[in-house]
Amino acid sequence: MESEFEITARSFNIPAIEVGDEKEAFSFLGLALFESIGLERSVMQLLTMAEMGISTETNLDIYDQVYAKYAKMTLGQLRHACEKSASIDKDLIIQIEHALPVRNQIMHRLAWDSAELFCTVQGRSKLIDGLRRDLVLLASTLRKIETVVIAQGQQLGITEERIRAIEKQLLLDSGDAGDDAVMRRSRSHGGNPNE
Numbered sequence: 001m002e003s004e005f006e007i008t009a010r011s012f013n014i015p016a017i018e019v020g021d022e023k024e025a026f027s028f029l030g031l032a033l034f035e036s037i038g039l040e041r042s043v044m045q046l047l048t049m050a051e052m053g054i055s056t057e058t059n060l061d062i063y064d065q066v067y068a069k070y071a072k073m074t075l076g077q078l079r080h081a082c083e084k085s086a087s088i089d090k091d092l093i094i095q096i097e098h099a100l101p102v103r104n105q106i107m108h109r110l111a112w113d114s115a116e117l118f119c120t121v122q123g124r125s126k127l128i129d130g131l132r133r134d135l136v137l138l139a140s141t142l143r144k145i146e147t148v149v150i151a152q153g154q155q156l157g158i159t160e161e162r163i164r165a166i167e168k169q170l171l172l173d174s175g176d177a178g179d180d181a182v183m184r185r186s187r188s189h190g191g192n193p194n195e
Contacts, residue, residue, distance in 0.1 A: 005136070012139035014132055020125040025118060028131040029110065035138040036103045042145040043078045043096060044070040049152035050087045075100060087152075092144055099141040102134045 006016065014031075018024060048067045070078060079096055082088045105113070117123035150160045 005133070008140075009132055009136055012136060012143075014135045014139065017125055017128050017132075020121045020128065022118065022124070025124040025127055028128045028135075032106045032110070032131045032134055032138070035135055035142065036106045038142055039096075039099055039103050039138055039145075040075050040078070042142050042149070043075065043082065044073075045149050046088065046092075046145050046152075047078060047081050047085065049149050049156075050085045053087060053152050053155060075103060089148070092148060095141050095144055099137055102137055106131075106134060 009016070044067060047070050048063060051066050052063060070081070073081065079093070079100055082093045082096060114127050117127040153162075154160070
């Protein structure tokens with residue numbers, strides 16, 4: 001019988017451990033880094049949309065200015081900005097707070113802290129297990145943020161399809177991800193990558 005964790009992991013398209021070799025461990029490390037960066041970008045977008053929602057004037061230039069302001073902040077600073085925003089739900093802020101130390105561990109310490117684990121199949125399996133649990137938390141947080149951003153966008157007259165198209169174009173334009181990564185990210189959050 002499949003565990004509740006495995007069902008949840010599968011719902012976010014997080015694969016199970018196959019062989020526990022070095023390539024698989026590096027693949028999970030890469031996925032964890034990608035999702036960590038996605039979390040930071042999603043929080044920036046959440047704050048931007050929240051600020052745009054209270055603005056009397058909305059256009060692409062204003063969006064870019066607001067987003068650029070948040071792009072200069074660390075994730076910790078972004079979390080504090082979320083707390084100051086009256087329009088961001090406190091439960092979502094708590095979810096972001098739970099994801100913050102996981103994201104920081106992945107971004108700043110994981111390679112150093114896990115170097116010993118790479119030496120054995122058992123160690124790599126332990127590392128991958130931990131990364132899978134971290135990925136579920138990150139993906140869950142990203143999905144909750146995305147739901148709020150889409151709702152905020154719809155209030156501003158932006159459809160979900162338009163938001164997904166903008167996100168895809170931003171990822172492609174940034175050079176941070178190829179088309180395969182855009183498709184994987186979109187699928188992991190329940191979207192259609194072709195929209």
